[in-house]
Amino acid sequence: MEPLTSKKKILIQKPLNFAERMYLPALGKGLAITISHFFKKEATIRYPEVQREMSINWRGMHSLKRDENGKERCTACGLCALSCPAEAITMIAAERKPEEKDLYREEKYAAVYEINMLRCIFCGLCEEACPKEAIYLDGPIVPSDYLRKDFIYGKDKLVEEPLVKK
Amino acid sequence: MDISFVIEKFVLVAIIFGISLVIAMYSTYAERKVAAFLQDRLGPDRAGPFGILQPLADGLKMFMKEEIIPTHANKWLFMVGPGLAMLTACIGTAVIPWGSPITTAAGRIIPLQVTDINVGVLYIFGVVSLSVYGVMIGGWASNNKYSLLSAIRAASQNISYEVAMGLSIIALLLVTNTMSLKEIVEMQHGWHWNVLYQPLGFLLFIICAFAETNRAPFDLPECETELIGGYHTEYSSMKLGFYLFAEYINMFVSSAVMATLYFGGYNYPGMDWVLTQVGPVIAPLIGTAVLFAKIFAFIFFFMWVRWTIPRFRYDQLMHLGWKVLIPIAIANVIVTGIVIAIVEKF
Numbered sequence: 112m113e114p115l116t117s118k119k120k121i122l123i124q125k126p127l128n129f130a131e132r133m134y135l136p137a138l139g140k141g142l143a144i145t146i147s148h149f150f151k152k153e154a155t156i157r158y159p160e161v162q163r164e165m166s167i168n169w170r171g172m173h174s175l176k177r178d179e180n181g182k183e184r185c186t187a188c189g190l191c192a193l194s195c196p197a198e199a200i201t202m203i204a205a206e207r208k209p210e211e212k213d214l215y216r217e218e219k220y221a222a223v224y225e226i227n228m229l230r231c232i233f234c235g236l237c238e239e240a241c242p243k244e245a246i247y248l249d250g251p252i253v254p255s256d257y258l259r260k261d262f263i264y265g266k267d268k269l270v271e272e273p274l275v276k277k
Numbered sequence: 278m279d280i281s282f283v284i285e286k287f288v289l290v291a292i293i294f295g296i297s298l299v300i301a302m303y304s305t306y307a308e309r310k311v312a313a314f315l316q317d318r319l320g321p322d323r324a325g326p327f328g329i330l331q332p333l334a335d336g337l338k339m340f341m342k343e344e345i346i347p348t349h350a351n352k353w354l355f356m357v358g359p360g361l362a363m364l365t366a367c368i369g370t371a372v373i374p375w376g377s378p379i380t381t382a383a384g385r386i387i388p389l390q391v392t393d394i395n396v397g398v399l400y401i402f403g404v405v406s407l408s409v410y411g412v413m414i415g416g417w418a419s420n421n422k423y424s425l426l427s428a429i430r431a432a433s434q435n436i437s438y439e440v441a442m443g444l445s446i447i448a449l450l451l452v453t454n455t456m457s458l459k460e461i462v463e464m465q466h467g468w469h470w471n472v473l474y475q476p477l478g479f480l481l482f483i484i485c486a487f488a489e490t491n492r493a494p495f496d497l498p499e500c501e502t503e504l505i506g507g508y509h510t511e512y513s514s515m516k517l518g519f520y521l522f523a524e525y526i527n528m529f530v531s532s533a534v535m536a537t538l539y540f541g542g543y544n545y546p547g548m549d550w551v552l553t554q555v556g557p558v559i560a561p562l563i564g565t566a567v568l569f570a571k572i573f574a575f576i577f578f579f580m581w582v583r584w585t586i587p588r589f590r591y592d593q594l595m596h597l598g599w600k601v602l603i604p605i606a607i608a609n610v611i612v613t614g615i616v617i618a619i620v621e622k623f
C-alpha cells in the first residue's frame with residue numbers, strides 16, 4: 112500500500128555489539144548520570160519554613176477587608192453566597208447600633224459570616240460578586256486539620272486584623 | 278593467658294560491635310540521604326540538625342510497634358530467624374584487621390584484630406554463606422507463600438554466587454599465597470594493593486558481594502513489587518528491625534572485606550613516612566581511619582548502585598551467575614596461575 116504520509120520510519124533493531132553485551136559500559140554511564148544529580152541543587156522547598164512564591168492571581172484563603180478607617184466593609188448583602196457555586200458561604204445579617212458606628216461601615220452588617228473551606232473550590236466568584244470590595248482570596252493555603260467542623264471558618268479567622276492606631 | 282590479654286580482646290570486641298551497630302544504624306540514614314541526593318531531593322531532615330537523629334526515631338518506632346506472630350507460623354523458628362540473621366552478620370568482623378598493631382610506650386603490642394586465624398578468608402566465606410540461614414528460616418517459619426518464595430530465591434541466589442565468589446578468591450589466594458587476612462593486608466603495604474594484580478577478580482568479587490548481601494540490583498529475595506516484602510513480610514516490630522539491620526551490617530562487613538582483600542586494608546601510599554612523623558601509636562590509628570574511609574566509600578558505592586540499576590529478572594540473575602561469572606572466574610584462575618608460574622620460572 113502507498114504510505115499516506117512521508118513520515119514513515121523503518122526501525123531496525125540491531126543485535127547488541129560486544130561492548131553493549133558486556134553491560135559494564137552502560138552501567139558506568141548510568142552511574143555517571145546518577146552521580147551528576149548528586150551535585151545538583153535539590154528541587155525540594157522546605158514547606159512550612161520556606162514558601163513558594165505564588166503567582167499574582169493566586170487564590171488562597173479568604174479575608175474580609177476593612178476600610179481605611181478600620182471598619183468592616185461587608186454589608187451582608189448575600190451576593191457572595193448567591194454567586195458561590197459550591198454553596199460554601201452562610202451569613203446572618205444584623206443591624207448596626209449607633210455605638211457600633213466605627214466598627215461597621217454600612218448600617219447592615221454580617222453578625223455571622225462562615226465559609227466552609229471543605230466546600231469552597233477557590234473559584235473566586237465571591238470576590239467578583241462583592242459590590243463592597245469586602246472579600247478577597249489573598250490569604251495563604253488553608254491549613255489542614257483533623258475535624259470537619261474545624262474547616263468552617265468564622266469571622267474570627269476571616270476578618271482582617273484591625274488597623275493599628277498610631 | 279594473662280588477664281590483660283582478655284581485657285584487651287574484650288574491649289576490642291565491644292568497640293567493634295558498637296562501631297558496626299552504629300555504622301549500620303547510620304547506613305539507614307545515609308541510604309535515605311544518598312537516595313534523596315541522587316534524586317534531587319533533600320531526604321530526612323526534620324529529626325535533629327540535618328535529620329541526624331532520624332535513625333534513633335526509626336529505632337524507637339520499631340520498638341513501639343506491635344509484635345505480631347502469625348498463628349500458623351512456627352513460633353520457635355520465627356523467633357530464631359532474625360536472631361540468626363543478626364548473629365551471622367556480626368561475627369564476620371572478628372577476623373578483619375582494623376589496623377596495624379599498636380606498640381605502646383611500655384613495649385606492649387596491641388593487635389587491632391580480634392583474632393588472626395590462618396584460614397581467615399575461609400572463615401569470612403563461611404560466615405557469609407551462613408547468613409542465608411537467617412533469611413531461609415525466617416521465610417520458612419512465616420508460613421506465607423511469598424516469604425517462602427523469597428527464602429527459596431535467597432538460597433539459590435546465594436549458592437549460585439558463592440561459587441563465582443569462591444573462584445574469584447582462589448585467584449586472589451594464588452597471588453597472596455596465604456589465607457590469613459592479616460598477612461594478606463601486610464602484603465599490600467603502601468600501594469601494592471591486590472586490586473592492581475586482580476582487577477577482574479575484584480570485579481567478580483564485588484558483583485558477588487552485591488548478590489550475597491541481597492542488595493540491588495540483586496535484591497530479588499525482598500523485591501516489593503513481586504513478593505510484597507519478601508522473607509520479612511510477616512515480621513513486625515524489632516524482629517523486622519533486626520532483619521533490616523542485619524542487611525546493613527552485612528553491607529558494612531562485605532565493604533570491610535573488600536577493602537581488606539583488594540584495597541589494601543589499612544595501608545595507604547606514604548604510610549612509612551607518616552610512621553616516622555607521628556610515632557608508632559598514632560600511625561596505626563591513621564591507618565584505621567584510612568580503612569574506614571575505604572569502607573565508607575564502598576558503602577556509598579553500594580547505595581549509589583542501588584539507586585541507579587534496576588533489579589535483575591530471576592532468569593537473568595541465574596544466567597549471569599552460572600553462564601557468565603563462573604566461566605570468567607575460572608578463566609581468571611587459570612590465567613593467574615599461568616602468569617604466576619611464568620613469573621616464578623624467569
Ligand code: SF4
Nearest residue numbers: 195231232234235237
Ligand atoms: S471562592 Fe468560589 S467556592 Fe469559594 S466561597 Fe468564593 S464563590 Fe464560593
Ligand code: SF4
Nearest residue numbers: 185186188189191241
Ligand atoms: S462579602 Fe461582599 S458580597 Fe458578600 S455579603 Fe459581604 S458585601 Fe455582600
